[in-house]
Amino acid sequence: MARKVQTSDALDDTARNPLILVVDDDLHVRKMLRHLFEVDGHEVIEAEDGRAAWNIALARRPAVLVTDLQMPGLDGFSLCRALRDAGFQQLSIIVYTGQRVTAEETRDAGADELVLKTEPLSRLRDLVVKVRSN
DSSP: OOOOOOOOHHHHHHHHOOOEEOOOOHHHHHHHHHHHHHHTTOOOOEEEEHHHHHHHHHHHHEEEEEESSHHHSSSSSHHHHHHHHHTOOOOOOEEEEEEOOOOHHHHHHTTTTTEEESEEEHHHHHHHHHHOOO
């Protein structure tokens, strides 16, 4: 017999496994990251560029944003600044990029963390786990 999920259980699951918005113009990267986070029980939504991510963020209020920087239309830097300017202070923003950039540059744009695409995926996963435990 299936266990009935109580409201408090659902809230606990949401707190432990925050909604993640993955933003990258490369479909393969989005799918890879979706799989990485869903294995840990997260709900993952995707956007192919900054403009789509902006609209999704307003509607869904994710807890974590993992974004590339170089995208058509609204790039990752502009997306980070726009979200912070709009009051998304509790949103954890992780820049995941192959672009040559420094952590200071991404922090100046409003990001909390920088992970280069050349780094092991475990670093990105660990940052999301860290956000979940805060």
